[in-house]
Amino acid sequence: xxxxxxxxxxQLAFFALWAGLLIGxxxxxxxxxxxxxxxxxxxxLLSGTYVALSYPxxxxxxxxxxxxxxxRGTVYVSLSDKGRRAATPSGQVxxxxxxxxxxxxxxxxxxxxxxxxxxxxxxxxxxxxxxxxLNENDPLKDAxxxxxxxxxxxxxxxxxxLNALVRKD
Amino acid sequence: xxxxxxxLKRDLDLxxxxxxxxxxxxxxxxxxxLANRLLAQWKAxxxxxxxxxxxxAAGVSLVLAHNWxxxxxxxxxxxxxxxxxxxxxxAMRLEDRPAAAVPAEALWFFMPVIGIGLYAQIFHLSGxxxxxxxxxxxxxxxxxxxxxxxxxxxxxVILLFGTLFAGTLTPGSMLSLVSRYGAEALPPWWHWPxxxxxxxxxxxxxxxxRCHSASRLLGAALAWVVMLLLADTVLKVRSEAFVLLAVSxxxxxxxxxxxxxxxxxxRLPYLAWFANVYAMTFLWHHSPRHQGGADSPWGVVLVWALxxxxxxSVALKPLLKDAGKGWEAAxxxxxxxxxxxxxxxxxxxxxxxxAIALFANLIIxxxxxxxxxxxxxxxxxxxxxYGIAAVSLIAVTRFVxxxxxxxxxxxxxxxxxxxxxxxxxxxxRGRKALIQSAEEAKx
Numbered sequence: 209x210x211x212x213x214x215x216x217x218x219q220l221a222f223f224a225l226w227a228g229l230l231i232g233x234x235x236x237x238x239x240x241x242x243x244x245x246x247x248x249x250x251x252x253l254l255s256g257t258y259v260a261l262s263y264p265x266x267x268x269x270x271x272x273x274x275x276x277x278x279x280r281g282t283v284y285v286s287l288s289d290k291g292r293r294a295a296t297p298s299g300q301v302x303x304x305x306x307x308x309x310x311x312x313x314x315x316x317x318x319x320x321x322x323x324x325x326x327x328x329x330x331x332x333x334x335x336x337x338x339x340x341x342l343n344e345n346d347p348l349k350d351a352x353x354x355x356x357x358x359x360x361x362x363x364x365x366x367x368x369x370l371n372a373l374v375r376k377d
Numbered sequence: 378x379x380x381x382x383x384x385l386k387r388d389l390d391l392x393x394x395x396x397x398x399x400x401x402x403x404x405x406x407x408x409x410x411l412a413n414r415l416l417a418q419w420k421a422x423x424x425x426x427x428x429x430x431x432x433x434a435a436g437v438s439l440v441l442a443h444n445w446x447x448x449x450x451x452x453x454x455x456x457x458x459x460x461x462x463x464x465x466x467x468a469m470r471l472e473d474r475p476a477a478a479v480p481a482e483a484l485w486f487f488m489p490v491i492g493i494g495l496y497a498q499i500f501h502l503s504g505x506x507x508x509x510x511x512x513x514x515x516x517x518x519x520x521x522x523x524x525x526x527x528x529x530x531x532x533x534v535i536l537l538f539g540t541l542f543a544g545t546l547t548p549g550s551m552l553s554l555v556s557r558y559g560a561e562a563l564p565p566w567w568h569w570p571x572x573x574x575x576x577x578x579x580x581x582x583x584x585x586x587r588c589h590s591a592s593r594l595l596g597a598a599l600a601w602v603v604m605l606l607l608a609d610t611v612l613k614v615r616s617e618a619f620v621l622l623a624v625s626x627x628x629x630x631x632x633x634x635x636x637x638x639x640x641x642x643x644r645l646p647y648l649a650w651f652a653n654v655y656a657m658t659f660l661w662h663h664s665p666r667h668q669g670g671a672d673s674p675w676g677v678v679l680v681w682a683l684x685x686x687x688x689x690s691v692a693l694k695p696l697l698k699d700a701g702k703g704w705e706a707a708x709x710x711x712x713x714x715x716x717x718x719x720x721x722x723x724x725x726x727x728x729x730x731x732a733i734a735l736f737a738n739l740i741i742x743x744x745x746x747x748x749x750x751x752x753x754x755x756x757x758x759x760x761x762x763y764g765i766a767a768v769s770l771i772a773v774t775r776f777v778x779x780x781x782x783x784x785x786x787x788x789x790x791x792x793x794x795x796x797x798x799x800x801x802x803x804x805x806r807g808r809k810a811l812i813q814s815a816e817e818a819k820x
C-alpha cells in the first residue's frame with residue numbers, strides 16, 4: 209500500500225509540475241505575437257475537434273542556411289516584425305515572420321524552438337502548436353489554416369503556446 | 378449459469394466428502410487451478426464493473442469536452458487531479474471488494490492518458506503521436522509492478538506491444554523504424570534502442586507479473602520481427618525465399634520455445650505453424666515474378682540467424698515431455714521441414730514452387746495422420762479431431778483447387794456436393810470409431 213501511495217504521489221507530481229510549467233513558464237520580453245498560417249489538409253479525424261495548422265515560419269527554406277548534413281533535430285527560428293500587417297476584427301496587428309534558423313539559441317530577439325523533421329510534404333519545422341482544439345459548437349470549428357492568424361506566446365525556453373486563433377478580415 | 382470453477386469446486390468438495398482425496402488436497406487443487414487463470418475470479422459482475430470503469434473514464438473526458446469553455450485551465454486541472462487521486466485511493470482501499478476495485482484500478486490505469494489528452498486540449502499541444510503512449514506507459518509501469526492484482530500489468534503489456542507495433546511500423550514517429558513512402562532516408566538509429574527497450578519492458582513485465590503466458594509474449598515478439606522484415610525498414614527482405622524462410626523459422630521457433638508446461642493450452646503457436654504450411658500449399662500456382670526491391674544486408678543476416686536459431690533449437694531442445702523417441706523425432710521433423718522446404722524457392726522456377734507446394738501438402742497430411750495415430754494411442758479425442766480437421770481441410774482445399782474449374786454446371790455442383798457428403802460420412806465414421814476405441818482403452 210505504501211509503495212502504491214508513492215506511485216500515486218509521483219504520478220500526481222508529474223501532472224502538477226507539467227501544469228506549472230505550461231501555465232507559469234517565464235515569457236520572453238515580447239508579449240503575445242501573431243503568426244501567419246497557411247492552408248493544410250487535416251488528415252487525422254480521430255483526435256477530436258480541432259483546427260489543423262501549418263505555419264510559413266516552419267517551411268524548410270527558413271532553415272536553408274543550415275549545414276546540408278543536418279537533416280533533422282532541434283532548431284531555433286528567429287522571428288521579427290518585417291513590416292507585415294494583417295487586419296483582424298480588433299484592428300491591425302503585427303505579423304511576425306521568420307528571419308532564419310540556427311542550431312544555437314539566439315541571444316536576443318524573439319525566437320522559437322522547433323523540430324526539423326521529414327513530413328508528408330517534405331521537410332518542415334514543427335513547433336508543437338499544429339492543432340487548435342476547440343468546442344464542437346465553437347464558430348472557429350470551420351476555420352481553416354490560412355484564413356486565421358495564430359496568437360501565440362513564446363516562453364523563455366523557446367516553446368510557443370497557442371492562445372487563440374484570430375480570423376483575418 | 379455456473380462457471381467452470383464453481384463446478385470444479387463442487388466436484389472437488391464432493392470428492393473430499395467421499396474420501397477420494399483429502400480436504401487439503403481439494404483446496405490445493407482448486408487454488409492451483411484458479412492461479413493459472415488471471416481472470417478466473419471474475420464473474421459477470423466484475424466484467425460489467427470493468428466496463429463501467431472504462432465508461433466512467435470516457436464519460437468524464439466527454440463531459441469535460443462538452444463544457445470546455447465554462448471552466449478555466451486551473452479548475453480543469455484541479456478537477457482532474459482530484460479524480461485521479463480519488464480513483465487511485467478507491468482502488469487501494471477497496472482491494473478486497475473486486476466489484477469496486479476493478480473499475481477503480483482500470484480508471485487509475487487510464488488516468489494518465491486522460492490527463493495527457495486533457496492537457497493537450499487545454500494548451501493546444503501537438504506533436505509526436507507515440508509520445509503520449511510512451512509517457513502513459515512510463516507513468517503506469519510502477520503501478521503495474523506494485524499493484525496487488527495483475528490487471529494493470531495485463532493492460533500495460535497490451536499498451537506496450539500496441540505502441541511498439543503502431544510506433545515502429547508507421548512513419549514519422551519517435552519509434553518509427555520504417556521510411557516514409559518514396560523517401561530513401563531511414564529513421565535515425567536511436568529509434569532502435571528505444572523500440573527494443575519497449576519490447577524488453579513489455580516482455581519483462583509480462584514474465585515478472587505472469588499476466589501473459591511466455592508463449593504469447595514470444596509470439597508477439599516474433600510477429601514484430603517478421604513485420605520488420607516485411608516493412609520498409611533497415612531489415613527489409615523482398616525475395617520470396619527469404620520471406621518464406623523467415624516466417625517458417627519464426628513459427629518453428631515459437632513452437633520450440635513455448636514452455637512445456639504451457640504447450641498443452643497454447644494453441645496459437647501450432648495454429649501459426651499450420652497456417653504457414655497451409656499457405657505454402659498454394660505455391661502450386663506460383664510463378665516467379667519481379668521482386669519489389671533488393672534485400673537489405675541486415676535483413677538477410679537476421680533471416681539466417683532466425684533459421685540457424687530455429688534449426689539449433691529444434692535439433693537440440695527436448696520438445697515433447699514423456700513421449701517416445703519416435704514421436705519426438707516426428708515432431709521435430711514436422712517443425713523443421715517448412716524452413717528447409719523454403720530453400721527450394723531460392724532461384725525458383727515453377728517446378729521448384731510446385732515441389733514446395735507438394736511437400737507442404739505432404740507435411741500437413743503426415744502431421745494430421747500423426748495426430749490421429751497419436752490421439753488413438755494416447756486416448757486423446759482432441760488430437761484425433763485436430764488430425765481429422767487438418768486432413769479434411771487439405772482434401773477440401775485441393776478438391777476446390779484442382780476441380781473448381783469444373784463447377785460450371787448444375788450437375789457439377791450436385792456431383793461435388795454428393796462427393797463431399799460421402800467424404801464427410803466416411804470421415805465422421807472413422808473419427809467416431811477412433812474416439813470409441815480411445816474411450817474403450819481408457820476404461
